[in-house]
Amino acid sequence: SAVISQKPSRDICQRGTSLTIQCQVDSQVTMMFWYRQQPGQSLTLIATANQGSEATYESGFVIDKFPISRPNLTFSTLTVSNMSPEDSSIYLCSVESREQGGTLSSYEQYFGPGTRLTVT
Amino acid sequence: GESVGLHLPTLSVQEGDNSIINCAYSNSASDYFIWYKQESGKGPQFIIDIRSNMDKRQGQRVTVLLNKTVKHLSLQIAATQPGDSAVYFCAENMDTGRRALTFGSGTRLQVQP
Numbered sequence: 001s002a003v004i005s006q007k008p009s010r011d012i013c014q015r016g017t018s019l020t021i022q023c024q025v026d027s028q029v030t031m032m033f034w035y036r037q038q039p040g041q042s043l044t045l046i047a048t049a050n051q052g053s054e055a056t057y058e059s060g061f062v063i064d065k066f067p068i069s070r071p072n073l074t075f076s077t078l079t080v081s082n083m084s085p086e087d088s089s090i091y092l093c094s095v096e097s098r099e100q101g102g103t104l105s106s107y108e109q110y111f112g113p114g115t116r117l118t119v120t
Numbered sequence: 121g122e123s124v125g126l127h128l129p130t131l132s133v134q135e136g137d138n139s140i141i142n143c144a145y146s147n148s149a150s151d152y153f154i155w156y157k158q159e160s161g162k163g164p165q166f167i168i169d170i171r172s173n174m175d176k177r178q179g180q181r182v183t184v185l186l187n188k189t190v191k192h193l194s195l196q197i198a199a200t201q202p203g204d205s206a207v208y209f210c211a212e213n214m215d216t217g218r219r220a221l222t223f224g225s226g227t228r229l230q231v232q233p
Contacts (some may be wrong), residue, residue: 048219109165
């Protein structure tokens with residue numbers, strides 16, 4: 001399985017400011033994803049980030065608000081721009097680890113520890 | 121810090137009992153399913169997965185059952201331990217096309233000693 005780290009682990013930010021979250025993986029992966037988990041909620045996909053192409057955003061999320069970089073196969077950043085209290089969430093990156101062989105060809109996805117953001 | 125799963129349905133079991141966590145998935149075209157465990161302050165941890173050409177898969181103390189007819193997934197945990205206390209999510213995706221996961225709403229498992 002892939003080992004994923006995120007920085008910062010948590011932050012408290014003032015409204016109107018921006019925060020860039022970093023995601024580092026210990027192996028090269030093609031597909032990386034950014035999710036948001038609001039308090040007491042499940043995970044919602046923000047965007048898919050593949051190296052060498054523009055990120056693909058889900059409905060309700062736009063590049064101006066959540067710009068993403070994917071400069072190489074082990075690293076990605078998500079920026080939360082012009083923050084408001086409604087952006088207070090846990091932000092998680094995940095990667096797809098493709099394993100083949102045997103009777104089960106799986107595309108397991110592993111998650112980082114998350115970045116807990118509070119906007120005041 | 122704030123806990124994950126404050127507003128989620130809760131399953132409370134006694135230590136040593138078996139637990140069954142259920143999930144109804146949404147997309148009949150989904151062909152790959154994963155169960156995740158999320159402890160407070162941590163990211164989701166992969167537990168077990170299953171493909172749509174199977175109806176049962178077993179791991180260490182865990183079994184996943186898939187009923188495609190009614191789009192239902194369950195996670196069975198044998199001899200539940202206090203360390204199993206967490207929020208459990210099912211997730212689905214399709215083998216081709218969109219690779220990101222769609223998550224269920226989650227269930228909080230509380231293990232009573």
